[in-house]
Amino acid sequence: MKILFVASEGLPFSKTGGLADVMEALPRSLVALGHRVAVLLPRYRNTNAVAVAAPSLTIAFGNTLRFPAIIDGGSLRRVRYYFVEDPEYFDREQLYGVAGKDYPDNAERFAEFCRAAIEFSKNVWKPDVIHCHDWQSALVPVLLRTQYANDVAAQRVPVIFTIHNMGYHGLFPREVLKKIGAPETLFRVGAMEFFGKVNFLKGALNFSDYLTTVSRKYAEEIQTAEYGHGLDGVVRDRADRLVGILNGVDYAAWSPAKDKLIAAKYSPKDLSGKLACKKNLLEVFGLPPEAVNRPLIGIVSRFADQKGFDLIAEVAPDLLTEDVAIVALGAGEPKYEKMFHELAELYPEKMSVKVAYDNTLAHKVEAGADMFLMPSRYEPCGLNQIYSLKYGTVPVVRATGGLDDTIEPFDPGTGRGTGFKFQAYDGAALLGAIRQALDVYRNGAAWRRVQANGMAKDFSWRASAIEYARLYEVAWKSRNRKDAVTSN
Structure with a gap:
C-alpha cells in the first residue's frame, strides 16, 4: 500500500x-x-x-x-x-x-x-x-x-x-x-x-x-x-x-550489546559490563564510589505532575532513609527541579540530579541504574520502561497506560514477571512497590531472574x-x- x-x-x-x-x-x-x-x-x-x-x-x-x-x-x-x-x-x-x-x-x-x-x-x-x-x-x-x-x-x-x-x-x-x-x-x-x-x-x-x-x-x-x-x-x-x-522501540539505538554511549557493553549472558556502567554513572553524577554497593534508582523524565513527581516529592524523605542511591535526569516544573536540588544537598551521599535533557546521559542512566522509576499519573505509552527492560534495569511503575501493558509484576514464587507495579495513585503505594523491589534486589538469584525476564522481551517496531x-x-x-x- x-x-x-x-x-x-x-x-x-x-x-x-x-x-x-x-x-x-x-x-x-x-x-x-x-x-x-x-x-x-x-x-x-x-x-x-x-x-x-x-x-x-x-x-x-x-x-x-x-x-x-x-x-x-x-x-x-x-x-x-x-x-x-x-x-x-x-x-x-x-x-x-x-x-x-x-x-x-x-x-x-x-x-x-x-x-x-x-x-x-x-x-x-x-x-x-x-x-x-x-x-x-x-x-x-x-x-x-x-x-x-x-x-x-x-x-x-x-x-x-x-x-x-x-x-x-x-x-x-x-x-x-x-x-x-x-x-x-x-x-x-x-x-x-x-x-x-x-x-x-x-x-x-x-x-x-x-x-x-x-x-x-x-x-x-x-x-x-x-x-x-x-x-x-x-x-x-x-x-x-x-x-x-x-x-x-528502536533496538539499534537502545541495546546494551550495541550501545556506544555507555561505559561497557553487556548482554543477558554476560552482565559484567553493567557493573562498569554503574560505577561510571556514579562518577558522572558525583556520587561516592562506595554507593556501588547500594541499589541505584534511576529517573529520566520531564519533571511534571503527569509523570508522578508529586508522589516522588511525598515519599523522597522516607525513601532516602533506606540504603539506596538515586540519580535523576530531566527538566520541567521549577518546583520539582528545586526539590531535587534540595534533596541532593540534604543527602549528598545518596542523591544527585542533573537538570537537563542529555541523550548520552539518558543512555548512561538506563545502563548503570539497578531500577528505573516511572510513577506516572497517566502514561499513554512510555518508552523508558521498555528501554529499561532491555538494559536489565528493573522498572518500578504505576499500572497505567503503556506502563501497565509492558510491565508484568514479578512473582518471586514462580520467577515470572519483569518489574514492580502499584495501582493506587498515592505515595504509600509507590513506596510499597519500591520496597518490594529492594527486597528482591537483596536476593541475588531472584534479581538476576527478573533482569533476565526483562532482557528477553521484544518490543521492536x-x-x-x-x-x-x-x-x-x-x-x-x-x-x-x-x-x-x-x-x-
Missing part, C-alpha cells in the same frame, strides 16, 4: 517529544514490510534536509489565498520525505511556541499545513491511506470529509488518526473557523464545538475512519472521565473504531507495524466497498 504520514514533527528533522521518534521508526518499519511510505512535515527553521522545490500549492483561507510550497526532501532509508514550506508560519525559533507559551497563530499555521496535506495527497503523492498524528494534523480528516465531500477520489482514501496524548486538544476561539476558511457548520457538538471553543482534536475524533492510540490500556483509559480530558464521551461513541497499538498494516487494509476496504458511505 501507499501510506502517507502527516505530522508536525519527525526525526531526524524536528523533535520536541516522542511523536518525532514514532515518525522515524514506524514508516521505516512499514517500508521493511513492503509498503511505500511518505512523510509530510512542516519545514521549520532548523530542518536540515537536502530539498528540491516543487510548485506552490494554492490554499484558500476564507477570502485570502496562501501559497505554501511543497519541498521534496528525497528518501532516507527508503522513506520519502516532503515538507510544507511557508516562512511566515514555520521559519521560527521553536516549533509550537516560546517561553512556555504557544504561538498565537498556531490554529492558522497548522490549518494551512493540513490543507496543504490534502492538496498534496490529491495532486502530488496519491496515497491509499493517510495516517495523521495529534491535533496539529487533525483538520485533515475534518476538511477531507466536509469541504472535499464531493471529491469522489478523495472519499476513497481512509484517514487513520493516532492520539499520542489526550491532554493536547488544539483549542481555539470560535472565530478561528472563519480565519481558516472552515465552514461554520463545524461549530456543533457532533463536530468541533467544545464548551464554546473550537477543538481540533475533537474534530479528528469525529471525522477519522479509525482512531488509534499508543497502548491498549490507554485506549481503555481515554474512554473514562479520569483520562479523557473532557472528550471521553466522544471516544466512547467511536469505541468500535478505536484500536490500541503499542509503540515499538516490526510487530506494531504489522498491526498498523492490518488496520490500513481494513480501513481501505471499508472506504472502498461498493456500498461505502463517502463522507461523514
Whole structure:
C-alpha cells in the first residue's frame, strides 16, 4: 500500500517529544514490510534536509489565498520525505511556541499545513491511506470529509488518526473557523464545538475512519472521565473504531550489546559490563564510589505532575532513609527541579540530579541504574520502561497506560514477571512497590531472574507495524466497498 504520514514533527528533522521518534521508526518499519511510505512535515527553521522545490500549492483561507510550497526532501532509508514550506508560519525559533507559551497563530499555521496535506495527497503523492498524528494534523480528516465531500477520489482514501496524548486538544476561539476558511457548520457538538471553543482534536475524533492510540490500556483509559480530558464521551461513541497499538522501540539505538554511549557493553549472558556502567554513572553524577554497593534508582523524565513527581516529592524523605542511591535526569516544573536540588544537598551521599535533557546521559542512566522509576499519573505509552527492560534495569511503575501493558509484576514464587507495579495513585503505594523491589534486589538469584525476564522481551517496531498494516487494509476496504458511505 501507499501510506502517507502527516505530522508536525519527525526525526531526524524536528523533535520536541516522542511523536518525532514514532515518525522515524514506524514508516521505516512499514517500508521493511513492503509498503511505500511518505512523510509530510512542516519545514521549520532548523530542518536540515537536502530539498528540491516543487510548485506552490494554492490554499484558500476564507477570502485570502496562501501559497505554501511543497519541498521534496528525497528518501532516507527508503522513506520519502516532503515538507510544507511557508516562512511566515514555520521559519521560527521553536516549533509550537516560546517561553512556555504557544504561538498565537498556531490554529492558522497548522490549518494551512493540513490543507496543504490534502492538496498534496490529491495532486502530488496519491496515497491509499493517510495516517495523521495529534491535533496539529487533525483538520485533515475534518476538511477531507466536509469541504472535499464531493471529491469522489478523495472519499476513497481512509484517514487513520493516532492520539499520542489526550491532554493536547488544539483549542481555539470560535472565530478561528472563519480565519481558516472552515465552514461554520463545524461549530456543533457532533463536530468541533467544545464548551464554546473550537477543538481540533475533537474534530479528528469525529471525522477519522479509525482512531488509534499508543497502548491498549490507554485506549481503555481515554474512554473514562479520569483520562479523557473532557472528550471521553466522544471516544466512547467511536469505541468500535478505536484500536490500541503499542509503540515499538528502536533496538539499534537502545541495546546494551550495541550501545556506544555507555561505559561497557553487556548482554543477558554476560552482565559484567553493567557493573562498569554503574560505577561510571556514579562518577558522572558525583556520587561516592562506595554507593556501588547500594541499589541505584534511576529517573529520566520531564519533571511534571503527569509523570508522578508529586508522589516522588511525598515519599523522597522516607525513601532516602533506606540504603539506596538515586540519580535523576530531566527538566520541567521549577518546583520539582528545586526539590531535587534540595534533596541532593540534604543527602549528598545518596542523591544527585542533573537538570537537563542529555541523550548520552539518558543512555548512561538506563545502563548503570539497578531500577528505573516511572510513577506516572497517566502514561499513554512510555518508552523508558521498555528501554529499561532491555538494559536489565528493573522498572518500578504505576499500572497505567503503556506502563501497565509492558510491565508484568514479578512473582518471586514462580520467577515470572519483569518489574514492580502499584495501582493506587498515592505515595504509600509507590513506596510499597519500591520496597518490594529492594527486597528482591537483596536476593541475588531472584534479581538476576527478573533482569533476565526483562532482557528477553521484544518490543521492536516490526510487530506494531504489522498491526498498523492490518488496520490500513481494513480501513481501505471499508472506504472502498461498493456500498461505502463517502463522507461523514
